[in-house]
Each structure stands twice: as C-alpha cells, then as structure tokens.
Amino acid sequence: MKPSSDEPRAPPRQSGAALLVKQGLDRLAALVGLLLASPLLLMSAVVVRATMGSPVLFSQERPGLHGRPFRVLKFRTMWEAVGPSGVPLPDAERMTRVGRMLRATSIDELPQLWNVFRGEISLVGPRPLLMRYLSRYTPEQARRHDVLPGVTGWAQVNGRNAISWEEKFALDVWYVDHWTLALDLKILAMTVGKVLTRSGVSRDGHATTPEFMGSGKTEGDK
Numbered sequence: 001m002k003p004s005s006d007e008p009r010a011p012p013r014q015s016g017a018a019l020l021v022k023q024g025l026d027r028l029a030a031l032v033g034l035l036l037a038s039p040l041l042l043m044s045a046v047v048v049r050a051t052m053g054s055p056v057l058f059s060q061e062r063p064g065l066h067g068r069p070f071r072v073l074k075f076r077t078m079w080e081a082v083g084p085s086g087v088p089l090p091d092a093e094r095m096t097r098v099g100r101m102l103r104a105t106s107i108d109e110l111p112q113l114w115n116v117f118r119g120e121i122s123l124v125g126p127r128p129l130l131m132r133y134l135s136r137y138t139p140e141q142a143r144r145h146d147v148l149p150g151v152t153g154w155a156q157v158n159g160r161n162a163i164s165w166e167e168k169f170a171l172d173v174w175y176v177d178h179w180t181l182a183l184d185l186k187i188l189a190m191t192v193g194k195v196l197t198r199s200g201v202s203r204d205g206h207a208t209t210p211e212f213m214g215s216g217k218t219e220g221d222k
Contacts, residue, residue: 013179030116051098062128065148070120073111124184125150126172136214144172157190161209
C-alpha cells in the first residue's frame with residue numbers, strides 16, 4: 001500500500017549503520033578489484049588505443065545521488081565519427097568490433113571501479129543514465145536517484161537492455177524500497193551469470209539502448 005501524499009514517507013532503507021557498511025564494502029571491493037583487474041585494464045587500454053586511438057576512456061557527466069552530477073568512466077567502444085552535416089553517425093555505425101566485445105563482456109564498465117572507490121557510485125544500484133533524462137522522469141521514476149547509482153543493479157540482472165524503460169525504472173524503484181546487503185550480494189552473484197552468458201546486452205534491432213524520451217514516448221516524439 002502506497003502512502004498518501006500527506007503522509008510522511010518511510011525513512012530510506014539505505015541509511016545509518018547499514019549504509020556505512022555498504023559504502024565501506026564498496027570501497028574495499030573496488031580497491032581489491034582495481035588491483036586484481038589491473039592486467040586486464042592495462043591490456044584493454046592498449047587494445048582500445050591501438051584500434052580507436054585516444055582518448056582510451058570515455059568520460060561523461062551523469063546524475064548521481066539525488067541527481068548530483070559526476071563524471072562516469074568507461075572504456076571507449078565507438079569511433080568519434082560524424083556525417084557530412086557534422087552530426088555524429090548512428091551508434092550502430094560507430095560501434096567497433098572491439099567495442100562490441102568490450103560491451104558484451106562488460107569489460108568497458110571496469111573503469112567505473114574508480115568511481116566506486118571515490119564514493120560517486122556503488123557496486124550495486126540503479127545505473128547512472130543521462131543528465132537530460134532528469135526532466136523526463138515521472139515523480140515515481142525519479143525515486144531511482146534516492147540511492148547511489150551502481151555499476152550493476154536489479155534491472156541489469158532482470159533484463160538489462162532487453163526490457164522497456166518503464167520496466168527498468170520499476171525495477172530500480174523496487175530496489176530502492178527493498179534494499180538490503182543480502183540483496184546486493186544476490187545481485188552481484190546474478191551479474192556474474194549474466195556476464196558469462198552475455199544475456200540482455202542490447203535490445204533487438206538496436207546496437208545500443210534507444211534514448212528515453214519520457215514514458216510512452218519514442219525517439220521520434222518531440
């Protein structure tokens with residue numbers, strides 16, 4: 001049962017001692033992950049540099065906790081190519097073979113361990129999307145920003161990019177309302193399985209996820 005608009009909302013589940021434990025585990029795991037993955041990070045950087053040139057990393061401003069911006073890090077997966085009019089070519093045309101491999105294996109996400117270590121994101125939480133989406137969310141969908149975004153999340157292990165935006169946001173809000181440390185561990189374990197099977201990497205007919213224009217709208221809507 002949802003509270004009425006004049007009833008106080010229950011305190012966030014990610015608060016107090018439990019939140020401190022989550023943040024401490026995040027930073028410890030990120031540090032260990034960066035050390036263990038350093039050979040893979042170096043090798044991936046060399047391959048990206050050799051096939052796509054500089055810069056090796058893709059950096060973009062994304063909304064974090066309560067929509068506050070930070071710069072997310074990923075390995076580049078696309079050419080920086082534009083058409084005759086100066087507009088960037090579609091993602092499907094700019095995506096490289098190396099880029100597809102990096103995305104399919106989620107190796108492109110590994111630099112985000114640095115974001116986790118800095119406390120900008122968590123290992124588990126709603127994925128940080130684009131700043132321009134903030135004005136397109138419904139009030140319910142916007143609650144996904146009540147917690148830190150994550151490298152992986154409940155929506156990623158329940159369809160990832162193969163489900164609709166509305167389904168994805170409903171899963172994000174469910175995570176906000178039902179978060180526990182045990183749920184985070186479950187999501188991390190499920191993420192390993194998803195990466196190994198490469199399921200839900202993209203939606204049918206799209207190289208990347210179509211842009212979110214607002215609930216019930218498509219990329220062609222104004």
